[in-house]
Amino acid sequence: MDQEAQNCLDWAREARTGIAEAVFAESKTPEQMLNIVRATLDAGKCLFVTRLSVDVAAQITRKYPEFFGYDADSRTGVIGQKPEHDKKSQGIVIVAAGTSDMTVAKEAAETLRFNGFQPKIIADVGVAGLWRLLERIDEIREARVVIAVAGMEGALFSVLGGLISAPVIAVPTSVGYGVSHNGKAALSSALATCSPGIVTVNIDNGFGAAVACIKMLRAEHS
Missing domain, CATH: 3.40.50.1970 (Rossmann fold)
Structure with missing residues (x-):
């Protein structure tokens, strides 16, 4: 399952489309999400997650407390070290x-x-x-x-x-x-x-x- 999760993550998406890979978590099991976290960290990447429930986020946080951030208000999370950007307001x-x-x-x-x-x-x-x-x-x-x-x-x-x-x-x-x-x-x-x-x-x-x-x-x- 680890290899399957890693193969499905599209690390070339940002170079191809200008927008980094992101994962829609709503229909995924806790096990699938944990495998995605592990694959992301093994690849040394950073990944944005949407529609992540509080319960699944808590399981990820328990296992990877230093490599996962969760915002409950938006139900989004960040796996890995968030990339540094110039702070652009852009209006x-x-x-x-x-x-x-x-x-x-x-x-x-x-x-x-x-x-x-x-x-x-x-x-x-x-x-x-x-x-x-x-x-x-x-x-x-x-x-x-x-x-x-x-x-x-x-x-x-x-x-x-x-x-x-x-x-x-x-x-x-x-x-x-x-x-x-x-x-x-x-x-x-x-x-x-x-x-x-x-x-x-x-x-x-x-x-x-x-x-x-x-x-x-x-x-x-x-």
Whole structure:
């Protein structure tokens, strides 16, 4: 199993795509994750992990306390020594509609930090209290890229798209009930928005939004 885990890890991904290898942990067993940790450390690499449960993270921490870091708020982890980066702010702002959306917003933030970027998070500015968003709109307008995270009906995406000049990456979340359940309503709103130019990733995909943001910024300098 150790060899199988090592062979499947794509250490050439960063050279090929500009984004380092990452592991989606949600469907993996504790044994599989421990094998991935061991393979990563044996290779002398550093690996980003998403959707890692607290219980599995605790098992990894017990076995590899010096080589594993876990952020429970975002359910992300780092195996090995995190690479040193110049601290680049790059003008990335993550806008979260409500505190219920923060797990996804923080997944995006931790993905960006792993890759050397320092995003700002502006939270609890959903359109149910539009004044909260308008109070922070000048800060948001300074961004070069905005990642917008919202559930329920996902109205935040269209509102931001009509107020700012920066690209907006919409992340619908599975926050809501009734027709909003599982994020389908927010996803439909993001895809059907009348504000042109909004880029949409899948439901709860904070990682994917962060990767899209990084590629947008790097394309400016290519």
